[in-house]
Amino acid sequence: MNLLWLQSGGCGGCTLSWLGSGHGSLFHELKDEGIELLWHPSVSEAGVDEARALIEQCADGRVAVDVLCIEGSLLRGPRGTGGFHRFGGGAQPMIEWVRQIASRARHVVAIGSCSSWGGITAAGINPTDACGLQYDGEAAGGLLGPDFRDHGGLPVINVAGCPPHPDWITETLAMLAHGRLRAEHLDDFGRPRFFADQLVHHGCPRNEYYEFKASAEKSSDQGCLMEHLGCGGTQAHADCNQRLWNGEGSCLRGGYACIRCTEPGFEEPGHPFESTPKVAGIPIGLPSDMPKAWFIALAALSKSATPTRVRENAHSDHLLRAPSVKRTKR
Amino acid sequence: MSTRRVVGPFNRVEGDLEITLEIERGRIAAAYVNSPLYRGFEQILQGKVPADALVLVPRICGICSVAQSAASALALADAAGIAPPPNGRLAANLTLAAENMADHLTHFYLFFMPDFAHADYATRPWHATIAERFRATTGSAPNQILPARARFMQMMGLLAGKWPHTLAVQPGGSTRPLQSSEIFRLHRTLREFRQFLETVTFGARLEDVAAITSRAQLEAYRTGAGGGDLRTFLAIADDIDLWHLGRGTDRFMSYGCYQEEDRRLFPAGLWHGAAEAFDVAAIQEDISHAWYAAAGLPQHPAAGSTLPVEEKDGAYSWCKAPRLAGQVVETGALARQVVAGHPLARDMIGGCGGSVAARVVARLLELSLVLPAMERWLNQLAPGEPWCISAQPADETSGVGLVEAARGSLGHWITVRRGRIHNYQIIAPTTWNFSPRDAQGQPGALEQALAGLPASDTETLPAAIHHVVRSFDPCMVCTVH
Ligand code: SF4
Ligand code: SF4
Numbered sequence: 001m002n003l004l005w006l007q008s009g010g011c012g013g014c015t016l017s018w019l020g021s022g023h024g025s026l027f028h029e030l031k032d033e034g035i036e037l038l039w040h041p042s043v044s045e046a047g048v049d050e051a052r053a054l055i056e057q058c059a060d061g062r063v064a065v066d067v068l069c070i071e072g073s074l075l076r077g078p079r080g081t082g083g084f085h086r087f088g089g090g091a092q093p094m095i096e097w098v099r100q101i102a103s104r105a106r107h108v109v110a111i112g113s114c115s116s117w118g119g120i121t122a123a124g125i126n127p128t129d130a131c132g133l134q135y136d137g138e139a140a141g142g143l144l145g146p147d148f149r150d151h152g153g154l155p156v157i158n159v160a161g162c163p164p165h166p167d168w169i170t171e172t173l174a175m176l177a178h179g180r181l182r183a184e185h186l187d188d189f190g191r192p193r194f195f196a197d198q199l200v201h202h203g204c205p206r207n208e209y210y211e212f213k214a215s216a217e218k219s220s221d222q223g224c225l226m227e228h229l230g231c232g233g234t235q236a237h238a239d240c241n242q243r244l245w246n247g248e249g250s251c252l253r254g255g256y257a258c259i260r261c262t263e264p265g266f267e268e269p270g271h272p273f274e275s276t277p278k279v280a281g282i283p284i285g286l287p288s289d290m291p292k293a294w295f296i297a298l299a300a301l302s303k304s305a306t307p308t309r310v311r312e313n314a315h316s317d318h319l320l321r322a323p324s325v326k327r328t329k330r
Numbered sequence: 331m332s333t334r335r336v337v338g339p340f341n342r343v344e345g346d347l348e349i350t351l352e353i354e355r356g357r358i359a360a361a362y363v364n365s366p367l368y369r370g371f372e373q374i375l376q377g378k379v380p381a382d383a384l385v386l387v388p389r390i391c392g393i394c395s396v397a398q399s400a401a402s403a404l405a406l407a408d409a410a411g412i413a414p415p416p417n418g419r420l421a422a423n424l425t426l427a428a429e430n431m432a433d434h435l436t437h438f439y440l441f442f443m444p445d446f447a448h449a450d451y452a453t454r455p456w457h458a459t460i461a462e463r464f465r466a467t468t469g470s471a472p473n474q475i476l477p478a479r480a481r482f483m484q485m486m487g488l489l490a491g492k493w494p495h496t497l498a499v500q501p502g503g504s505t506r507p508l509q510s511s512e513i514f515r516l517h518r519t520l521r522e523f524r525q526f527l528e529t530v531t532f533g534a535r536l537e538d539v540a541a542i543t544s545r546a547q548l549e550a551y552r553t554g555a556g557g558g559d560l561r562t563f564l565a566i567a568d569d570i571d572l573w574h575l576g577r578g579t580d581r582f583m584s585y586g587c588y589q590e591e592d593r594r595l596f597p598a599g600l601w602h603g604a605a606e607a608f609d610v611a612a613i614q615e616d617i618s619h620a621w622y623a624a625a626g627l628p629q630h631p632a633a634g635s636t637l638p639v640e641e642k643d644g645a646y647s648w649c650k651a652p653r654l655a656g657q658v659v660e661t662g663a664l665a666r667q668v669v670a671g672h673p674l675a676r677d678m679i680g681g682c683g684g685s686v687a688a689r690v691v692a693r694l695l696e697l698s699l700v701l702p703a704m705e706r707w708l709n710q711l712a713p714g715e716p717w718c719i720s721a722q723p724a725d726e727t728s729g730v731g732l733v734e735a736a737r738g739s740l741g742h743w744i745t746v747r748r749g750r751i752h753n754y755q756i757i758a759p760t761t762w763n764f765s766p767r768d769a770q771g772q773p774g775a776l777e778q779a780l781a782g783l784p785a786s787d788t789e790t791l792p793a794a795i796h797h798v799v800r801s802f803d804p805c806m807v808c809t810v811h
Contacts, residue, residue: 009369011807012344013392013494019436020480020493025473037467039341045444045466047341048791075369078640086366088338088348120389124377127370127638162389163494219505220718245492247484254491254498255505259385261495272379274497317507317717 001066001177003030004058004101005040005111008094009085009121009130010072014112015042017163020246021170033174038065052089059100067176068105070098070133073114073121074143077129084128095143098133107150107176108133109157111169113261116158116190117142123267134158134190138264154183158190162261167243168195189264191237199288200233200251200258203241212306213299214314223314225257227283230274232260234287332359333787338366340799342441342466344393345806347764347799349780350646353787358795361773361780363764364647365806368621372636372811375754380406380723380746383754387742388495390756391808393436395494396429397735398808401742401756407501409729409744410721416591417717418503420707421489423588423595424516425499426733427700427707428485431523433736434663434693435482435531437803438559439464439475442690445800446566450793456566463562471559474530482523488512503718510713517708524701531694533558539698543673545681548691560694564687572687573678575783576798578775579658580683582665583608583762585741587734588703595703596734599669600654610732610741612655615757616768621645628653628769631743631755632728648810651765651774652757660684660775661738661762662802664692672699684779686801693736693803725749735759737803758808776802 007015019042023029030037039046039054046054057063074095075084082093102108110133113119117137121130132142134156140146142156149155157176159168172192175181187196201210206224209215215227225231233241233251236258240250251258259273260266271277277284286295309321331354338348350362371390375383387402388395400422407413414422447461447469463471486493489506498505508516524536532539533556542548552564567573586598600608614628623637631652638648659665664684667675674695678688723746731742738759745753765774773781779798785791 007346009367011389011392011395011494013389013395016392016395016494019440019476020483021476022480022484025476027467027473027476041339041341042344043440043467043472044341045447047796048337048339051339051341073369075367078638081640083640084368084638085346086348088340088346088366089336090338120374120386121369123386124374127373128368130369163392218718218720219500219502220507220716244487246480246487249487249491251491251497253487253506254496255507256491256497259497273382273385275381318509318714 001034002036002038003067003069003173004038004065004105005069005071006094006098007041008070008072008098008115009075009128010112010114010119012042012071013163014071014169015040018166018169021166022247026166026170029170034177035173038063048089055087055097058104059097061104065101065105067107067109067173068101069109069111070115071111073118073130074098074133075121075128075130076143077127098143102133102144102148105150106152107154107157108144109159109172110134111159112164113160113162113266116160117264118267119162120267132158135264154181155186155190157181157186157192160189160191160262161238162266165195165240165243165245168192187237191262195239195243196237196262198237198239198242200236200238200240201287202239204233204252205241206252208310209314211302212310213303214306214310217315220255220317221315222317225252226276228276230257230259230272230276232285233258235285236260236262238262335785335787337791342444343800343804343806344391345809347804347806349799351785353785356784356786358780358783358785361777362646363649363766363774363776365649365764365810367806368638368648368810370636370638372754372756375751378751379749380409380744380751383744383751384497384500387756390811391805392494393433393805394429394735394737394740394808396425396490396496396499397733397740399496399499400426400733401731401740403499403501404731404733405729405742405744406723406731407721407729408731409727409746410501410723412502412719412721414501414503415716415719417711417715419589420711421504421506421508421717422499423707424704425486425489425496427588427704428483428489429493430736431697431700432479432483433803434697435475435479437693437736438690439471441803442800443471443563444469445793445796448793454569456569460562460566478523478526482519485516485519488516500718502721503716505718507717508711508713513708513711513713517705520701520705520708527697527701531559532698533561536698536701539695540702544677548674563690567687572797573685574682575794576686576689576779576801577683578660578779580679581657581659582668582684583654583659583661583739584666584669585732585734585739596666596670600659601665601668609655610730613741613757614653616651616653618651618769619645619766620647620650622650631741631757632730632745634753634755636755647766649761649765651768652762653768656770658765658772658775658778659762661759662689662692663696663736664689665738666734667692667695686797689801737805738762740808756811758805758811760802760804760806760809763802764804764806764809
């Protein structure tokens, strides 16, 4: 299976995340899965004239593309011309190249939240009219339109994340290479379900603090970050606390909130990222699938039942009280 | 009669790069550098609460995301009038150093060296060996480097939660308190990386590389035993004379970085044949040749604006042209070490000025200088002591954050009005190095370094041009942002 990777209006961080794959050399991993890089701007040998010639051949069909990976938002501005991003060496805007090659490619994969939904590049006043390949925020559409399907009937596959975990990318590509990715393996937003059917909250080391609503009040506290510091882990679809980052990391293990970077529209949460918006003391963003009345009742109950150990540790940057040791045999 | 040739996309650089060459009698008469991508971060940041900058600015750049975080955290700390506790300062140094060192490694092995595997060099006696080792994606080096780099970046998992794009680097310190057992793990990872560099990259102890003080000693090292990819590079550099290729302005600038208790590991300064007075107040951004609405004269970044326009006479880049007291400067590892007074760095530019070889050697030299400092910082961490203090920025305030990214000097200037970001201006290292012309017609550093090189408008682009461009380790996503 051959793969063409193009970078559009993003930061290149998806590629850098991918290169950090922790399973030996990424290049060997790809080879082992039967994936051949036609071209990738950061790692391939071919530059300038050779690269342009190849892209032209991919666009007019002389070179068949099995998988087109796009990293970075699609910039439609100014005034729909796409002029904020040209592919170097010629006049044609990037969005035109993407449209042409996507119409011929066997599969189209959005790498990262920028090419999935618009992402950070679409934040604020969205100066460049940035969008994703098949979504503009939560709305189906984007550059290729809501009805886009690849030659196998799949929509754009959204390996969301800012950036995505290296394994999300490689495993998605491996599933495609082995013909094992079908429509039922994608969630409602086109994300591969192997990582999107989890919540960041699952496996978070702060779960005990969450249970008792023993909350961190400032950065570097050990408590749960949901009540005050903006954590969206109970609503974010990703397995970040189960499949760890860079060996043994995750946002929560790093001491800061999950900003829901795999979700469409995460770039504009409607409140400061690192603080939790509340109405009458209750966080607005309730955990997924949790009825509000129950949340309030349980929160009140669990707060009153918080063990001293949990309450004190929540407001400290290191363990003040260890779990007590009980002897069961005399 | 001159002909024009538009060259792009340059690959194995971070982001989008295109260069227009004016070719006359087989040489480059003039070069015009452009990044054909504009995203508008300075516009996106306006109106946000100041702390949101910590989420947004790392996403300017996937390769120097921590440097962007660090500059932003410093600017916010400056605006709030606070400084992190010692643990916070040390953690910030370690996080930035881990990114910078990984970048130097990535640049050498993945971006720069593969050019020597190109068929252009098929007649050189070293070509077959070099191609086997450094060929992009299939060579033995890239496949050896990726796992070592990933292993080293596990430091980021512990120090910063994840890389790229962390929120651990805060104005008041680090969100990630480390316990003693975790500090041991970080030591272990550093030791592994040291061993990797000493066997694979240098064939020598880091301390011995750091102690090289002159070109003559570098030559003695090269001919010595021990192997290592730096020796290989030095042999190529002598064979095809990379010491006289890619001379720029020879005016070297560094903001200084890695704050220690009473000094910075690498100090700030300006060097032009000798140390010169360095004043950040003398920085101005010229937009005469960039696609932005003119605000009259060049502005200091604290007063700068970013308003993109579709058409503008004479403009050819999305990159502004920063100048220091009206002068073009070069920034990067070479500049940093020249300013810091490393004898080898000074000696390398003594005869032939800034060059492709000197820039590459300076980067690897930094690996040998910074890794021992990282070991020292780890030893200074004090579990149980504070890691982060809280800060409430004033509603009307301003601040500046200056750091050194792998590629050179990075500055953030923030102005806060009524508790919201009123203006946020960024000048990245490659904005300096790859700037377009200014109102006086002075070409940017790369534009100067390319002028005079052989080129033709019909044949494939000479390898020398690739070497010069990549010797700056450009990051185009940062450049324009
Ligand atoms: S910090 Fe976030 S992810 Fe962790 S337990 Fe609290 S809500 Fe869940
Ligand atoms: S924890 Fe949340 S913000 Fe962090 S990477 Fe995962 S989904 Fe993104």
